[in-house]
Amino acid sequence: MITDGASTKDRLLAEGMRLFALQGFRATTVGQIEAAAGLQPRRGALYRHFPSKEALLDEAVRRHLDSVRARRTEVVRGEVADVYDEALALGRYVLDELASQRAVVDVFEHEGDRVAEQRDAFREQVSDAGYRVMAEALRRWIGGDPAPGFDVDGAAVLLLGALINVHRSTWTFAGAPLGLDEARILAAWSLQCVTVVAAARS
Known part of the structure; x- marks a missing residue:
């Protein structure tokens, strides 16, 4: 669950894990994670915090x-x-x-x-x-x-x-x-x- 005060990085982590669990790691795209976290998809927001989708999973x-x-x-x-x-x-x-x-x-x-x-x-x-x-x-x-x-x-x-x-x-x-x-x-x-x-x- 994302709280109102959650940082962008925390939102990406929470939504990434939610989507990985829901639809699979491979099927989840970076753009989907960004959109779910309330960010513009495919604008590089995730990459400002993690070098890859795998790195997001590592951090979580x-x-x-x-x-x-x-x-x-x-x-x-x-x-x-x-x-x-x-x-x-x-x-x-x-x-x-x-x-x-x-x-x-x-x-x-x-x-x-x-x-x-x-x-x-x-x-x-x-x-x-x-x-x-x-x-x-x-x-x-x-x-x-x-x-x-x-x-x-x-x-x-x-x-x-x-x-x-x-x-x-x-x-x-x-x-x-x-x-x-x-x-x-x-x-x-x-x-x-x-x-x-x-x-x-x-």
Whole structure:
């Protein structure tokens, strides 16, 4: 969304990503981005800020990665107070991040091979890093060596993957599974985290 006070560069970034997600990176022209940003198309406005359409995508992905890294420091750390409450906070963080990633993810899903460098950076610094954060949270919550045979990384992938799948299903079908609201989904997910931690401690 473009605010009234957004700079020309910010408008170009926002509209470029919106159009890339809507109609594809290759199909989107520089003129379309300029027009959507409220500028005269094909007058060189985009090139005053970016050397190419690819550079605009690079900048949008870089900004998103910087934002994710900054927000990740807000995830609960230190001494564990209550697993359920921490899981609830982590779940809210994950859903907020997923919402902010939609345009970027849409671009990678539709044309990932054309923007492989940006896609791979996103996977490493956002997707894989998210699973590592989940695994780190589980290890903190467990508080020691897990029960024999318990796979912390595997549990992290399944727990976080479940939350991601619910969110992606909501995107795809324009409604949450079974019509559940976010509060119910997060409560159920947090309770599942507690159950998994209890199993790992036994």
